[in-house]
Amino acid sequence: MLNEQLIMEMKERVFEANLALPESGLVKLTWGNVSEINREAGVIVIKPSGVPYCTMKASDMVVTDLAGELLEAGMKPSSDLATHVELYKAFEGVNAVVHTHSKNAVMWAQAGREIPAYGTTHADTFYGMVPCTRQLTAEEVASAYEVETGKVIIETFKKGGIDPIAVPGVLVYGHGPFTWGATPQKAVENSIVLDEIAEMACVTEVVNDAVPPIPQYLLDKHYFRKHGVNAYYGQY
Amino acid sequence: MLNEQLIMEMKERVFEANLALPESGLVKLTWGNVSEINREAGVIVIKPSGVPYCTMKASDMVVTDLAGELLEAGMKPSSDLATHVELYKAFEGVNAVVHTHSKNAVMWAQAGREIPAYGTTHADTFYGMVPCTRQLTAEEVASAYEVETGKVIIETFKKGGIDPIAVPGVLVYGHGPFTWGATPQKAVENSIVLDEIAEMACVTEVVNDAVPPIPQYLLDKHYFRKHGVNAYYGQY
Amino acid sequence: MLNEQLIMEMKERVFEANLALPESGLVKLTWGNVSEINREAGVIVIKPSGVPYCTMKASDMVVTDLAGELLEAGMKPSSDLATHVELYKAFEGVNAVVHTHSKNAVMWAQAGREIPAYGTTHADTFYGMVPCTRQLTAEEVASAYEVETGKVIIETFKKGGIDPIAVPGVLVYGHGPFTWGATPQKAVENSIVLDEIAEMACVTEVVNDAVPPIPQYLLDKHYFRKHGVNAYYGQY
Amino acid sequence: MLNEQLIMEMKERVFEANLALPESGLVKLTWGNVSEINREAGVIVIKPSGVPYCTMKASDMVVTDLAGELLEAGMKPSSDLATHVELYKAFEGVNAVVHTHSKNAVMWAQAGREIPAYGTTHADTFYGMVPCTRQLTAEEVASAYEVETGKVIIETFKKGGIDPIAVPGVLVYGHGPFTWGATPQKAVENSIVLDEIAEMACVTEVVNDAVPPIPQYLLDKHYFRKHGVNAYYGQY
Secondary structure (H helix, E strand, O other), rough: OHHHHHHHHHHHHHHHHHHHHOOOOOOOOOOOOEEEEOOOOOEEEEOOOOOOOOOOOHHOOOOEEEOOOOOOOOOOOOOOOOHHHHHHHHOOOOOOOEEEEEEEEHHHHHHOOOOOOOOOHOOOOOOOOOOEEEOOOOHHHHHHHHHHHHHHHHHHHHHHOOOOOOOOOOEEEEEEEEEEOHHHHHHHHHHHHHHHHHHHHHHHHHOOOOOOOOOHHHHHHHHHHHHHOOOOOOOO | OOHHHHHHHHHHHHHHHHHHHOOOOOOOOOEEEEEEEEOOEEEEEEOEOOOOOOOOHHHHOEEEOOOEEEEEOOOOOOOOHHHHHHHHHHHHOOOOEEEEEEEEHHHHHHOOOOOOOOOHHHHOOOOOEEOOOOOOHHHHHHHHHHHHHHHHHHHHHHOOOOOOOOOOOEEEEOOOEEEEEOOOOHHHHHHHHHHHHHHHHHHHHOOOOOOOOOOOOHHHHHHHHOOOOOOOOOOO | OOHHHHHHHHHHHHHHOOOHHHHHOOOOOOHHHHHEOOOOEEEEEEEEEEOOOOOOOOOHEEEEEOOOOOOOOOOOEEHHHHHHHHHHHHHHOOOEEEEEEEEHHHHHHHHHHOOOOOHHHHHHHOOOOOOOOOOOOHHHHHHHHHHHHHHHHHHHHHHHOOOOOOOOOEEEEOEEEEEEEEHHHHHHHHHHHHHHHHHHHHHHHHHHHOOOOOOOOHHHHHHHHHHHOOOOOOOO | OHHHHHHHHHHHHHHHHHHHHHHHHOOOOEEEEEEEOOOOOOOOEEEEEEOOOOOOHHHHHHEEEEOOOOOOOOOOOOOHHHHHHHHHHOOOOOEEEEEEHEEEEEHHHOOOEEEEOOHHHHOOOOOOOEEEOOOHHHHHHHHHHHHHHHHHHHHHHOOOOOOOOOOEEEEEOOOOEEEEEEEEEHHHHEEEEHHHHHHHHHHHHHHOOOOOOOOOOHHHHHHHHHHHOOOOOOOO
């Protein structure tokens, strides 16, 4: 039996986080989705597929189990659900996932390039370059596209030795960004940052076509000023 | 005798779709127009020419027959009406046409280049590159400019073997975009998508000047995820 | 004796046109000014210098004679008044002048380049390229800077054989745009168009670095579709 | 004993100036901070660290002495406080400091380039190029990062013989902009101008890759039209 109170609160948070996407300019039409997982309760809550933000209600959010199987009658979940499920299975500590087609992140995904850490705005959130996956093969796309999208993200982090907690986002080649975080709000903030640093990085290269990434010691300083046991940014 | 109820509903839809152009940032001043056709009823409804969006009313929409001849006393129709008429004659299944001077689509039209399918944002709406017409000749411009604009669009689709239902938009060389769809709202959405992918494609090339279009299998996957009998995106 | 009613109406129009600059995104802080002339009445009305748009009132508009001498006690006029006066003296049929530092037009002015007519958006308002003045000399800047700014604009149109009615705007080298028109509203619209085509032209060259201007016959068609005795755009 | 009235007024001004950052589009999330100093009273008031703009109150502003030591119980100050303190110690006549990650200024900071004075929009506020600091060394970052950030700014102005009153802003290499002024409002305005001229300069180089800065006589004219004893811009 589902914990009604917990589900209702998750729906509310996921709903609010989904609304934050068009409000922050990251999403046009219905191009985005946010989900949240509660592993103990065994539930994932995600945006319904293709529903306009302006008519969507918190109660429209779709509830599934940890394998992405529907637990309630209601709307169809986002078609990207299977990608979210793969990420939750592989990335411990990640409680929320966001997918958008935000303009600047998509440009880098389409260009098939990782985003170098060109400055402290990047380093404050992403501890190192934001990786870009390899292109999916025809077989992967034909078989279980959304599952394989999740798998190629996980492969990218494993092969690159990247910690998904320290680098909470990725570009899927030819497609667009996924970000994640400890909460839906934090995952959305990471999408905002990713799009911003994508734009900054592009024009940085226009202004100086031979610019190197910032040195490791500055990356360390800014990341650990905000994250980890020695963080001293904010009110905690 | 005209079906008053049907006309009134068409006017309302065309009016709302025209208002959506400045609201979505696609149109400045009076640079845009939307029309809808009802082939059975024998009517086209289109925006009046050069009327500011802020003072325009649904009742100002202009009603013509399928050849673009006025059926009601009232305002002059958009000067691009003849282009709309040509498109309706040639493109079955198209019930609404939109013309704008949206910035990013115009840039590609002025550059005289088709927009390559660089990513899934493109593939979700346009099944392949968005074509750009050849330049109109002096004779075509001098004779019946707006009719010839329609004809060169149709020529572009015929010569290229392009299905206008699968690729619901075009760039007219040196001019700007036209899009279309099953409804005025859908045609406007296609204008929004076209402008967005035009911007994305431009910067994609800045970030990587040797990027190829996405492979056919990814184009197929994304287009048919949203369109056709096997579509599984959305709530239908 | 001044015609109070006429002055009040001019102040109201000039005030509204000045407010339209930040509203349309052309102007930040206090970077812009609009004036209107009535040659028969012998008056010019112009924005006061350096007054924030949010506190400005119609009654703050400054009234001068045709030489730019104050006719009323009150605020100091825009420091660019002398440029407006020169343009009114030289350009018959021009009743309003606008100066802004709108981003895209400034970029071309700073680049010292005229804006080629790359498309019909340009041709609908500007009958040919938008010229850029030569750089002012040290002597011109030192003597009567704002007067000389006006003179170099006039020189640009005379030497280039350009009709200021057909090309209602210019870029001042290293500085920014001036536009004009039959009314303050029309002059502001021309500033909106100028900034839009400046942006379009820039990215057009990024997308295709060998693009030529549109042919003369297309320029003619679009310009004369909207202007002159054979115009057929709009409701007149 | 603190002067309560003076502190309250400083808090109000600093609060308003901080709010102006997201309102003017310079700041996303919590990426910015404004402070004000009163040297006679021996106090600095600055934004608290990491507090969202939407919930922040004037009373949340943090009060410190001239060395940055807290004078009131309450929130933690912005983590950049030590940089502000260094600037106040070195730059007489500067009463307010602003730090942002505004997009266009960051792009130049990341590119490691000073912004050339390409036009009068620049010259109206910055009397010459906006400098970019050298990169901080690993030792400087490791020791007292925020203090060293202040010191490298001061070094940049000293070595370059630049007057911080005439050039009220700087780019910190790989990081972003700091601006300052006689009041919090003026310092924020300088941040707005800096971001605007950063964008203009970037695209100016795209439109003309061989453009020189404006000549000294034009820089002089525009700067001194607005600043100093012979200024004639505005209502004073």
